[in-house]
Amino acid sequence: MNKYRTHNCNELRKKDVGSKVLLSGWINKKRDHGNLLFIDLRDNFGITQCIIDKENSSFSKLEKIQLETVIRIEGNVVNRSTETINKEIDTGEVEISIDNFKVLGTCQELPMPVFSDQEYAEEIRLKYRFLDLRRKKIHENIILRSKVISFIRNEMNRLGFLEYQTPILTSSSPEGARDFLVPSRLNPGKFYALPQAPQQFKQLIMVSGFDKYFQIAPCFRDEDARADRSPGEFYQLDLEMSFVEQEDVFNIVEKLLVNTFKEFSKKELIFDKFPKISYKDALLKYGTDKPDLRNPLIINDVTEIFLRDDVSFDIFKKLVKLGSNVRCIVTKNTKNNPRSFFDGIDKWAKDQGASGMAYFTLEKEKSISAKGPVGKFFSEDSLKELMKKTNAEVGDSIFFACGKLKELQRITSLARDKIANELKLIDDNSFAFCWIVDYPMFEEDEQTKKIKFSHNPFSMPQGDIDKINFKKPLEILAYQYDIVCNGIELSSGAIRNHIPELMYKLFSIAGYEKKQVDEKFSGMINALSYGAPPHGGIAPGIDRIVMLLANEKNIREVTMFPMNQNAQDLMMNAPSEINEDQLKELSLSLRLKK
Numbered sequence: 340m341n342k343y344r345t346h347n348c349n350e351l352r353k354k355d356v357g358s359k360v361l362l363s364g365w366i367n368k369k370r371d372h373g374n375l376l377f378i379d380l381r382d383n384f385g386i387t388q389c390i391i392d393k394e395n396s397s398f399s400k401l402e403k404i405q406l407e408t409v410i411r412i413e414g415n416v417v418n419r420s421t422e423t424i425n426k427e428i429d430t431g432e433v434e435i436s437i438d439n440f441k442v443l444g445t446c447q448e449l450p451m452p453v454f455s456d457q458e459y460a461e462e463i464r465l466k467y468r469f470l471d472l473r474r475k476k477i478h479e480n481i482i483l484r485s486k487v488i489s490f491i492r493n494e495m496n497r498l499g500f501l502e503y504q505t506p507i508l509t510s511s512s513p514e515g516a517r518d519f520l521v522p523s524r525l526n527p528g529k530f531y532a533l534p535q536a537p538q539q540f541k542q543l544i545m546v547s548g549f550d551k552y553f554q555i556a557p558c559f560r561d562e563d564a565r566a567d568r569s570p571g572e573f574y575q576l577d578l579e580m581s582f583v584e585q586e587d588v589f590n591i592v593e594k595l596l597v598n599t600f601k602e603f604s605k606k607e608l609i610f611d612k613f614p615k616i617s618y619k620d621a622l623l624k625y626g627t628d629k630p631d632l633r634n635p636l637i638i639n640d641v642t643e644i645f646l647r648d649d650v651s652f653d654i655f656k657k658l659v660k661l662g663s664n665v666r667c668i669v670t671k672n673t674k675n676n677p678r679s680f681f682d683g684i685d686k687w688a689k690d691q692g693a694s695g696m697a698y699f700t701l702e703k704e705k706s707i708s709a710k711g712p713v714g715k716f717f718s719e720d721s722l723k724e725l726m727k728k729t730n731a732e733v734g735d736s737i738f739f740a741c742g743k744l745k746e747l748q749r750i751t752s753l754a755r756d757k758i759a760n761e762l763k764l765i766d767d768n769s770f771a772f773c774w775i776v777d778y779p780m781f782e783e784d785e786q787t788k789k790i791k792f793s794h795n796p797f798s799m800p801q802g803d804i805d806k807i808n809f810k811k812p813l814e815i816l817a818y819q820y821d822i823v824c825n826g827i828e829l830s831s832g833a834i835r836n837h838i839p840e841l842m843y844k845l846f847s848i849a850g851y852e853k854k855q856v857d858e859k860f861s862g863m864i865n866a867l868s869y870g871a872p873p874h875g876g877i878a879p880g881i882d883r884i885v886m887l888l889a890n891e892k893n894i895r896e897v898t899m900f901p902m903n904q905n906a907q908d909l910m911m912n913a914p915s916e917i918n919e920d921q922l923k924e925l926s927l928s929l930r931l932k933k
Contacts, residue, residue, distance in 0.1 A: 341361075342361075343361065343363040343411055343443070344360075344361045344362055344363045344411070345360045345361045345362075346360055346361075346362060347362075347382055347383070347384040347385070348362055348364050348380055348381060348382040348384055348385050348386055348387045348430070349382075349384035349385025349386070349387075349428075349429050349430060350384070350385075350430075351387060351416055351430050351433050351435075352429075352430070352432065352433065353418065353432050353433060355416045355433065356416050356417060356418055356433060357415070357416065358415070358416045359413070359414070359415055360413075360414065360415070360416055360435065361411060361412070361413050362380055362382075362387060362389070362411070362412045362414075362435060363382065363409070363410070363411040363412070363443060364380045364381050364382035364387075364409070364410070365380070365381050365382070365407050365408070365409055365453075365473065366378055366379070366380065366381075366404065366405075366406050366407060366408050366410060367379040367380065367381035367386060367406070367453070367454050368406070368454050369401075369402075369404075369406065371402060373393075374392060374393045375390060375391070375392055375393070376390070376391050376392075376393075376398060376401055376402055377389070377390055378390075378391070378401065378412075378437075379454075380410070380412060380435075381473075383478075385428060385429055385430065386428050386430065387430045387433075387434070387435060388419075388425070388430070388431075388434040388435070389412055389414065389434060389435040389436075389437050390434050390435070390436055390437065391436075391437040395437065395438075397437065397439055397440055400440075401437075401440060404442070405445070405446045405447070405448070405449075406446070406449065406452075406453070406454070407446040407449060407453055407470070407473070408442060408444065408445055408446045409442070409443040409444030409446070410440050410441065410442055410443060411440060411441045411443055412435060412437055412439075412440045413437070413438050413439050413440070414435040414436050414437040414438045414439075415435065415436045415438070416433050416434075416435060416436075417433065417434060417435070417436050418432065418433060419431070419432055419433060419434050449470065450463060450466075450467050450470070451463055451464070451467060451470060451471070453470055453473045453474055454474075455474070456474055456475060456476045456477075459471075461895075461903060461904075462903070462909060465901065465902075465903050465908075465909045465910060466909040466910055467910070468899075468900055468901075468910050469910070472899065476896075477896060480885070480889045480891065480896055480897045481897070481899055483603065483885060483888060483889055483897075484881075484885045484897055484899075486603070487599065487603060487881070487884065487885055487888060488555055488881060490599060490602055490603070491555070491576055491595065491599060491881075492555070494594075494595050494598055494599065495553045495576075495578070495595070498551075498591060498594065498595065499550075499551050500551040500552065500553040500578060501549065501551060501552065501553070502552075502553055502554055502555075503544060503549070503552050503554060504554060505534070505537040505540035505541065505544075505554065505556065506534070506540065507533060507534065507557070508521060508531040508533070509531060509532055509533075509534050509539075509540075510531070510532060510859075510862075511530065511532040512532065512535060512538075512539075512859070516535055516560040516561060516562040517560070517561035517562065518532035518533065518535065518559075518560075518561065519532065519533040519559045519560075519561050519571075520532055520533075521533065522925040522926075522927055523925075524924055524925055524926075527925075527926035528926060533559035534556075534558060534559060535558055535559060535560050536556070536558050536575065536577065536878060537554065537556050537558075537577050538795075538797065539797075539860065539862060539863045541554075541577055541578075541579040541876060542579065542797065542835055542837075542863060542866075542874065543862065543863060543866050544579065545579055545580075545581045545835075545871070545872060545874040546837075546866045546867065546869070546870075546871045546872070549581075550580070550581050550582075551578075551579075551580050551581070552577075552578065552579045552580075552876075553576065553577060553578040553579075554576075554577045554578075555574055555575075555576060555577075555881060556574065556575055556576075556577040556878070557572055557573075557574055558572065558573055558574070558575055559571065559572050560572075560573075561906075563904075564902070564903075564904045564905075564906070566892060566893045566894065567827055567883055567886065567893075567894055568894060569882060569894050569895070569898055569901050569902065570902050570903075570904070570905075570906040571902050571906050573880060573881075573882050573894075574880070574881040574882060575830070575878040575879060575880050575881055576878060576879045576880075576881055576884075577876070577878045578591075578876050578877060578878065579874060579875070579876035580874060580875060580876060581872040581873070581874045582872055582873055582874070583834070583873070583874065583875050584834065584873075584875075585776070585818050585820065585834055585875065587875075588820075588832060588834075588875050588876065588877055589613070589615075589774060589820075592822060592830075592832075592877055592879070593611075593612065593613055593772075596772060596822075596824075596829075596879070596884075597611055599884070599888075600770055600887075600888065603888045604770070604888050606768050606769055606770055607766075607768060607769040607770070608769070608770050608772070609632065609633065609769050609770065609771040609772075610632075610771060610772055610773070613772040613773050613774050613822070614632070614773045614774070615773070615774045615776050616630070616773055616774065616775055616776070617775075617776055617777040618775055618776070618777050618778045618779065619777065621775050622748055623638065623640060624637050624638055625637075625638060625752060625755065626638055626666075626747075626748040626749065626750075626751040626752025626753075626755060627748065627752040627826075628775045628821060628823075628828075629775075629821075629823050629826055629827065629828045630773065630775075630823060630826065631756065631765070631771065631825050631826030632771035632772075632773050633765045633766055633769055633771045633825060634755060634756065634759040634764060634765055635759070635764055636668055636669075636670070636755045636758060636759050636764065637668075637669070638666050638667070638668055638751045638752075638755060639666060639667050639668075639669070639728060639729045640664060640665070640666050641665050641666065641667050641725060641728060641729065641739070642659055642663075642664045642665045642666075644665070644721060644724060644725055644728070645659045645665050645741075646659060646660075647721050647724075649717075649718035649720055649721050650716060650717055650718070650721045651716045652697070652713055652716035652717070653716075654741075655697075655739070655741045658741050658742070659741070662743070663741050663742055663743055663747075664741070664742070664743075664744055664747055665739060665740070665741045666739075666740055666747055666751050667729060667737050667738060667739045667740070668737070668738045668751065668754060668755055668758060669729050669730070669731045669735050669736070669737050670735060670736045670737075670738070670758060670762060671732075671734075671735050672734045672735060673700065673734075673735065673736040673762070674700050674701075674702070674734045674735075674736070676736070680761065681698050681711065681736065681738075683761070684696055684698070684738060684754065684757065684758060684761070685697075685698065687754075687757055688740070688750060688754060691750060691753055692750075693740060693742070693746070693750040694741070694742070696738045696739060696740050696750075696754060697712065697713045697738070697739040697740075698711050698712070698713070698736060698737060698738045698739065699711030699712070699713055699714035699717075699736065699737060700714075700734075700735070700736040700737075701722065701726065701731060701732070701733050701734065701735055701736070701737070702733060702734075703733045706719050707719050707722050707723060707726075707733065708722070709722055711736075713739070725737070738754065738758065740754065756826070770824055770825060770887065771824065771825060772822065772823070772824045773822075773823050773824075774820050774821070774822055774823075775820060775821040775822075775823060776819075776820045777801070777816050778793060778794045778816065778817055778819040778820070778821075779793050779794075779813060779814075779815065779816060779817070780792070780793065780794075780798065780800050780812065780815040780816065780817040780819075780845065781793055781812040781813055781815060781848060781849065782813070783813065789850060790812050790813070790848055790849055790850070791849050791850075792849050794817065794819045794831065794833070795817075795819055795831065795833045796845070796846065796849070797833070797835050797836055797842075797863075798817040798818060798819045798833035798834065798835065798836060799817065799818045799833070799834045799835060799836045799837075799873075799875075800815050800816070800817050800818075800836070800841075800845070801815075801816040801817060801818055802816075804838070804841060809844060809848060812848045817833065818833055818834035818875070819831070819832070819833040820832055820833065820877070822877070822879065824887060825887065827883055827886075827887065828883075829879045829880055829883050829884060830877050830878050830879035830880060831877070831878070832875065832876055832877025832878065833875060833876075833877075834873070834874075834875035835873075835874050835875055835876075837867055837871040837872065837873055837874060838867070838871075839864055839867045839868050842856065842864065842867070843856060882894045882897060882898060885897040
């Protein structure tokens, strides 16, 4: 028999009454009733209530013991009285009558309580992450993460994929985020880079003749933290397939995600077959390429309305003539909403750095009119045209914003979410997946005005390669795609460019000479020259998938040992200084900025 336990703390039931047992775990809570002391003993699996009376010689010792001390309890399983049954826990019908106990691990005074899930400052939580992880909610999140990863692995095997590992020490890439660099002792003055993703390696796996690859891959990027992105490192489900088109990748990923989300959540999946939205349409209808499709509100471009002679809203008319655009959001049947709702949205928009949001409500007595601060500037004919263009009806309200395109997209996207939340239009008990497709291959840099890759430089351009107009690079679309769920981007992917001559041509548009491509991507460009199959893939983020399934807003809540916002590990004191001997061994010296 194991000397620490005969059962775990979630295992005992009424059938075990009368049994003599050993349990080991942490003291989660204590309740002293004078003659009786109740102890909730917790392990990885759950909680068992234990009880000891004052006559027991161990009573006074247990009474003084610190919470979170690790103990072993020996005792008998007994029924709880009817009025003390706890239906909140699986062991709630029984308890352990303690005969004796032994301390297995002492505990100092706690810097934060473990038995509650109340919020604590990030600094405390991350410095004492080992205590934070004992708390019920986050402990269950990490267990969920493990189960999700195991499920995904099994599904990928079932779908015909094989798992391969790619190198962690590799070469630096000129694209994407900043690399984490690792100095080479054996090659003084040279550096490895930790992979931002296994992008080149997984393509090389396809060139090597392996048909379907996947990996739960660690990725490293020296970038700032966000709620949905950990600084430093994260994990993704990296996959690649040979002899596929875009739709083949979609079919595999949809099956995987539908099965995963149905397995681990009771929330409704709005789409089993994910809708496809072009990048251009996404920016027009939702103001972003990460739309939350649980939100029914649609953004409409109504710039032309403000060029009409029978619209006298001069502020917008002047801006439109100077090159601005006007977009609007229609809210259905909001004629009875209080004035404070409309003014609140206008004030909120100003707080976001915009000039505000104009609005009115459509009415009809003898004729169609608009009630609201700017309603008087619109004729009946212009209102009818507006209603036709936006599918608005009498009783609906319309919010307007005017500005340069990028700023207009930003504020209308935020307003769409803000208004939907105010009107309680979003069903929190659902998941809405979609594909964003038809990304432009190139974009213009706002500062330098030079052409650069907009997404992934290794993507295949759309259309007949022999007929692509390379003189108009901003019109070239790529077989690139993102998958989005509830407004969160889970992944980017692409059908890859496997033709070296075409790759040189595309890189030249972005300002790279052939020699630079050969130097930076020598392994890949060389491999593609020896018979490469058409291939494509994607890499959904594991952290974000689990974050959605756990119903968390911050990725830290589903990551075992995250860094803080400044990319510091407060628990292990990383990053840390290194001594002179280590620097000398690496042929390095430091010149720190003042």
